[in-house]
Amino acid sequence: MRSFRSEPILWIHVAGLAAMPIFLLLCLLFLSVGQPVLPVWIELLLVAAVGVIPLLWMQLRRPFYIFAILGIAIKPENLTEQQRKILCLINTKLNRVLALVAAILSIGVLWQLYQATPLVVNVASFLPQWHGVGLVLAALTFLASNLFLQIPVSVARVLVTNDTEFAAIKPLPLEKIKKDFTILGVRVNKILPQLTSEVKTEE
Template sequence: MSSFRSEPILWIHVAGLATLPISLLLCLLFLSIGEPLLPVWMELFLVAAIGVIPLLWMQFRRPFYIFAILGVALKPENLTEQQRKILCLINTNLNRVLALATAILLVGVLWQIYQVAPLVSNVARFLPQWRSAGLLLASLAFLASNLFLQIPVSIVRVLVTNDTEFAAIEPLPLEKIKQDFTILGVRVNQIVPQLVQSLLGMNKDSQEPLKSDPEQH
């Protein structure tokens, strides 16, 4: 059996970190739109609440089902034993602590972005200068930032698990998966990473006869 760390979906989610700077830059751009309508603390609270609370609530109550990407989710009944073990590591108290720490960190980043926003207001002059729309778009960009950081953080928790600890984990029962996780997207039998693994396996198999050809001659 291959190592659980070779599970493609884990690395796809980790790669999602690359979009974090983009979403934060968009948040900065939208916060620079228009003149403040509300006190500083109120605008910050609005953006932080929309960007943090939904994801934090999800991570505490029913964590994101990681075997999903781009609007499709692998059917829980199609998960391997190894994949169901991985889910056990996602729904833990340690991951909830990490989720809270991540949210606090990003709120600190949001405060810094808010301070810098007036300095880049000229960049956003091509956009309609509606402060309310800017705050809403900034909130959505901040929500995306939380998503692109919260999930990779929970994945890193899986990747640093030692093999002995992982081997001792009991696979999560099917009914618990549907009950304990937030499954977003259309449920399918296969997703792209599984297809890639199959193709790689076929390539390896196709190379084996080539090595034996000289012996046959």
């Protein structure tokens, strides 16, 4: 039986972490657009609320169903026993703690971005200097950066699980998958080809 760590979609989500700096850079540019019209703490609160709360709420209440990418999700009934075990590791108290820690760290990063806005004012000068629009776009790009942080964090928890612990896990029942996870996207039978290994025996 192949290792659960060879599940391709796990590594796709981990690789998504590389997109986080791109969205943070965009967030920085949009924060530097125009002249602030609100106190700093209000602007930061608005951007943080849009960028952190929806994803954190999802991860705490009904975690993201990781067998989905780019608006396409594998039908829960088509998951293998191993994939349903992986979902058991996603929906744990530890992952909720990790989600909270990631959210707190991201707010710290947002504060650092705001402090750095004077350094990129000239770079952002080519954009329309509408500060309100800039704040909206900053909030949306900050939301995207958090998406590419929260999901890899939850997947990383799976990858560090030892084989003995994984073997002892019971597959998550189908009805709990639909009830306990946020499944986004069009549901299909398969997204990626399954990696299979055949053991040949000699008679």
